[in-house]
Amino acid sequence: MARIAVDAMGGDHAPGVVVEGAVQACRELGVDVILVGDETRIRGELVRLGAADQKGITVRHASQVVEMHEHPGQAIRKKRDASIRVIFDLVKSGEADAAMSAGNSGAMLAAALFVLGRLPGVERPAIVTFLPTLEGRVALMDAGANVDVKPLHLVQFALLGEVYVRRVVGIPRPRIGVLSNGEELSKGTALTRSAVEILSRHEGIDFRGYAEGKDLFSGDFDLVVTDGFTGNVVLKTAEGTAWAFRQFLKRNIEDSALAKIGALFMKPVFDGVRKKLDYAEYGGAPLVGCAGTVILAHGRSGARAIKNAIRTANEAAGALGDASEEITLACERAAALMASSPAEEA
Amino acid sequence: MARIAVDAMGGDHAPGVVVEGAVQACRELGVDVILVGDETRIRGELVRLGAADQKGITVRHASQVVEMHEHPGQAIRKKRDASIRVIFDLVKSGEADAAMSAGNSGAMLAAALFVLGRLPGVERPAIVTFLPTLEGRVALMDAGANVDVKPLHLVQFALLGEVYVRRVVGIPRPRIGVLSNGEELSKGTALTRSAVEILSRHEGIDFRGYAEGKDLFSGDFDLVVTDGFTGNVVLKTAEGTAWAFRQFLKRNIEDSALAKIGALFMKPVFDGVRKKLDYAEYGGAPLVGCAGTVILAHGRSGARAIKNAIRTANEAAGALGDASEEITLACERAAALMASSPAEEA
Numbered sequence: 001m002a003r004i005a006v007d008a009m010g011g012d013h014a015p016g017v018v019v020e021g022a023v024q025a026c027r028e029l030g031v032d033v034i035l036v037g038d039e040t041r042i043r044g045e046l047v048r049l050g051a052a053d054q055k056g057i058t059v060r061h062a063s064q065v066v067e068m069h070e071h072p073g074q075a076i077r078k079k080r081d082a083s084i085r086v087i088f089d090l091v092k093s094g095e096a097d098a099a100m101s102a103g104n105s106g107a108m109l110a111a112a113l114f115v116l117g118r119l120p121g122v123e124r125p126a127i128v129t130f131l132p133t134l135e136g137r138v139a140l141m142d143a144g145a146n147v148d149v150k151p152l153h154l155v156q157f158a159l160l161g162e163v164y165v166r167r168v169v170g171i172p173r174p175r176i177g178v179l180s181n182g183e184e185l186s187k188g189t190a191l192t193r194s195a196v197e198i199l200s201r202h203e204g205i206d207f208r209g210y211a212e213g214k215d216l217f218s219g220d221f222d223l224v225v226t227d228g229f230t231g232n233v234v235l236k237t238a239e240g241t242a243w244a245f246r247q248f249l250k251r252n253i254e255d256s257a258l259a260k261i262g263a264l265f266m267k268p269v270f271d272g273v274r275k276k277l278d279y280a281e282y283g284g285a286p287l288v289g290c291a292g293t294v295i296l297a298h299g300r301s302g303a304r305a306i307k308n309a310i311r312t313a314n315e316a317a318g319a320l321g322d323a324s325e326e327i328t329l330a331c332e333r334a335a336a337l338m339a340s341s342p343a344e345e346a
Numbered sequence: 347m348a349r350i351a352v353d354a355m356g357g358d359h360a361p362g363v364v365v366e367g368a369v370q371a372c373r374e375l376g377v378d379v380i381l382v383g384d385e386t387r388i389r390g391e392l393v394r395l396g397a398a399d400q401k402g403i404t405v406r407h408a409s410q411v412v413e414m415h416e417h418p419g420q421a422i423r424k425k426r427d428a429s430i431r432v433i434f435d436l437v438k439s440g441e442a443d444a445a446m447s448a449g450n451s452g453a454m455l456a457a458a459l460f461v462l463g464r465l466p467g468v469e470r471p472a473i474v475t476f477l478p479t480l481e482g483r484v485a486l487m488d489a490g491a492n493v494d495v496k497p498l499h500l501v502q503f504a505l506l507g508e509v510y511v512r513r514v515v516g517i518p519r520p521r522i523g524v525l526s527n528g529e530e531l532s533k534g535t536a537l538t539r540s541a542v543e544i545l546s547r548h549e550g551i552d553f554r555g556y557a558e559g560k561d562l563f564s565g566d567f568d569l570v571v572t573d574g575f576t577g578n579v580v581l582k583t584a585e586g587t588a589w590a591f592r593q594f595l596k597r598n599i600e601d602s603a604l605a606k607i608g609a610l611f612m613k614p615v616f617d618g619v620r621k622k623l624d625y626a627e628y629g630g631a632p633l634v635g636c637a638g639t640v641i642l643a644h645g646r647s648g649a650r651a652i653k654n655a656i657r658t659a660n661e662a663a664g665a666l667g668d669a670s671e672e673i674t675l676a677c678e679r680a681a682a683l684m685a686s687s688p689a690e691e692a
Contacts, residue, residue: 134593144527148535181490181578189494189575213582217590229535230576232527236559237580241587244563247480248622252615259615265608269598276594 001031002317004310005087005096008037009065010103011306012299018102019045021306026056028307031314034096036060037083062086072106076114084108088115091292097317098293100284100309102301108294109145109287116292119324121331124149125289126157126228127296128164129235130282133219139165139174140216142228143235143285149227151194152338154178158195158225159330160288162205165223167319168286174222177211179230185209191227198337242277284309286316289327293317347377348663350656351433351442354383355411356449357652358645364448365391367652372402374653377660380442382406383429408432418452422460430454434461437638443667444639444659446630448647454640455491455633462638465670467677470495471635472503472574473642474510475581476628479565485511485520486562488574489581489631495573497540498684500524504541504571505676506634508551511569513665514632520568523557525576531555537573544683588623630655632662635673639663 006022008015015037022033023046035042039061046052046059062083066075076085084107087099092115101108109125118125126142141161146153158176165174178196180188185196187210199207211224213234226234253259263270283305284295293316297309352368354361361383368379369392381388385407392398392405408429412421422431430453433445438461447454455471464471472488487507492499504522511520524542526534531542533556545553557570559580572580599605609616629651630641639662643655 132590132594134590134597147527147533179579181493181575181582187493213579213584214586214589216583217586226579229527230579233525233559233572233576233580234583236527237562237583238559238587240560240563241584242591243560244478244480245588245591245619245623248478248619249615251480252618253612256614258611262608262611262615265604266599266612268602269595269605269608272598273591273594277591 002097002314003032003034003095004313004317005034005036005090005099006310007083007087007099007101007103008035008042009062009083010101011297011301013302014102015041015045017301017303018306020049020303021301022057022310023049023051023054024303024307025310026054029311029314030056031310032056032058033310034058034060034090036062036086036090037065038062060086060090066104066107068104070107072104072110076107076110085111085115088112088292092116097321098295098313100295100297100313102297102299102306102309105144105296108296112287112290112292112294116290116294118289119291119327119331121328121335122160122289123156123331124153125287126160127285127287128161129231129285131216131235131238132276133217135219137282138216138219138221139169139223140231140234141223141225141288142231144228144232145287146228148229149191151191151198152334154191154195154225154227155198155334155338156289156331158199158207158223159205159334160327161223161225163323163327163330164286164288164320167323168316169222171222173206175220176205176207176223176225177209177215177221179224179226179234180210180212183210183212194341195225198334198341201337202333282308283312286312291324293320348443348660349378349380349441350659350663351380351382351436351445352656353429353433353445353447353449354381354388355408355429356447357643357647359648360448361387361391363647363649364652366395366649367647368403368656369395369397369400370649370653371656372400375657375660376402377656378402378404379656380404380406380436382408382432382436383411384408406432406436412450412453414450416453418450418456422453422456431457431461434458434638438462443663444641446641446643446655446659448643448645448652448655451490451642451645454642458633458636458638458640462636462640464635465637465673465677467674467681468506468635469502469677470499471633472506473631473633474507475577475631477562477581477584478622479563481565483628484562484565484567485515485569486577486580487569487571487634488577490574490578491633492574494575495537497537497544498680500537500541500571500573501544501680501684502635502677504545504553504569505551505680506673507569507571509669509673509676510632510634510666513669514662515568517568519552521566522551522553522569522571523555523561523567525570525572525580526556526558529556529558540687541571544680544687547683548679628654629658632658637670639666
């Protein structure tokens with residue numbers, strides 16, 4: 001079982017829900033958790049939860065916190081004892097197998113890069129997020145770490161994501177697409193066309209060309225690759241559309257007595273759909289390409305989301321623990337294919 | 347009443363549904379429609395619809411059609427008598443006030459630029475599309491015409507869109523945002539940051555800074571501006587999410603007898619939400635910035651969508667007919683602000 005270093009001070013409802021999620025994870029999943037942060041407050045929460053002597057939980061005091069308004073890079077450099085930085089020290093020293101935080105995602109990225117650094121060959125670590133499809137789920141990468149990217153970065157996202165989806169999700173040969181505004185190869189931007197040209201020449205992967213926004217949910221792809229700007233916009237658009245759909249339904253239901261009865265009969269259905277679309281079910285989002293396992297959780301995470309993010313950290317640490325060399329080879333391969341590109345659009 | 351030149355041969359179900367939608371538009375909206383395409387087939391459809399002598403409908407024979415697989419630019423140059431090109435000839439000669447087609451959108455853009463050209467000062471005409479919000483609708487621009495854009499283009503999209511939303515939708519002071527991956531001005535790409543810097547210095551508009559994907563549906567913005575790549579991805583993601591939501595509901599309903607009864611009671615509610623989200627309700631998408639009114643309709647348009655696209659063409663022709671000078675001034679203003687930018691990131 002993996003040992004997960006958890007930033008107890010990170011997230012909108014820290015440390016309460018973080019400690020609660022960590023205790024749940026210990027009890028239900030049997031993982032070991034190191035809670036990093038203000039020891040007095042963390043111990044107080046453990047007592048409140050009747051988990052003062054919970055097996056598998058240890059507390060590591062950290063005296064500082066990075067606030068939301070601080071410049072991530074500067075704060076991480078200055079605050080050597082910030083909880084969001086100490087979790088990475090524990091991974092680096094071998095005391096933990098993975099680091100997880102629901103805190104400021106900019107600070108999380110900065111700390112991961114500053115303390116752990118990138119694996120050899122990796123230009124830009126990137127975030128994987130999962131969206132529900134009709135039959136399962138699809139990985140979207142990059143979900144927000146890298147806003148202005150080059151073709152080589154996009155190609156590496158595809159190969160980093162391929163390793164993650166194959167080893168952690170367990171899909172032997174992930175079907176990969178590059179997000180675009182149309183299926184034809186003449187579509188896309190200079191960036192996507194260049195990435196597609198390179199990926200098409202990579203014989204070791206199941207590359208399917210362009211994926212459109214609507215293809216995210218069809219189940220035709222296991223991994224869709226894009227830059228972090230578009231990835232973020234896509235995630236928030238999907239979240240917003242699902243929210244608007246529910247609001248439209250709710251308003252129309254309130255206008256009709258018959259519909260109110262119908263909605264009552266349908267409550268389990270609505271609950272099921274909500275659960276299917278709920279980010280909390282999916283746990284945290286891994287940052288792939290660092291020298292260590294890193295999981296970002298949503299700032300709004302409740303205890304269940306924290307527990308599921310620790311589950312993700314546990315699964316990723318187990319499946320990726322010995323993948324460093326494979327990732328380096330994949331990224332060097334990408335650079336070699338890029339260098340031999342006839343287009344050289346990069 | 348405006349005279350609308352309609353490409354009778356454009357769209358997946360042409361000419362049947364196009365002629366049907368045009369006849370409906372004549373009867374219900376009182377507009378004049380010039381149906382452009384294969385005269386024999388068009389007259390056949392009119393007879394089938396009992397509209398052989400429909401007042402307000404005229405037929406203009408065009409002997410050629412641009413096929414989906416053809417290169418848009420080349421096809422438009424070569425095929426001088428293609429229906430999708432002749433509709434613009436009619437606008438240029440003053441025989442029609444607006445052109446509408448549900449055909450190949452690449453050919454539509456190429457023909458609009460080739461025959462009508464841009465208004466003075468406009469760098470890149472762009473497509474406006476509307477999404478439903480809780481209280482009304484929001485314009486998204488560019489919805490797909492320009493994939494690789496510069497800051498000046500994004501700034502001009504905001505100003506072109508502002509004119510459209512103010513004059514055609516009738517919102518006196520549209521609230522404008524630039525689509526981004528976060529609200530803080532430090533977010534976004536080099537492109538969006540540069541555009542935001544320019545728009546912030548424009549005192550004549552209600553510019554609200556960045557809008558996120560989830561803000562599209564909140565009702566906080568009347569116009570959200572982005573490049574055509576991201577715009578297309580956003581539209582298709584929203585479409586895909588709504589589709590997935592309906593599929594999840596449907597599957598869960600089928601698994602429960604009680605839920606089936608509930609769904610029956612809720613049928614009017616579901617129909618209302620479907621109608622709210624249905625692109626066909628919104629009619630076509632205007633291409634703004636050309637020397638003439640241009641409306642693109644969805645390739646999958648049925649008769650109702652065609653009718654609504656003709657309605658949009660009629661409204662746009664009426665409200666934008668004398669806006670050419672205003673658009674030119676707005677775009678020249680954008681270029682002047684750009685030139686005086688301290689950043690000069692363009």
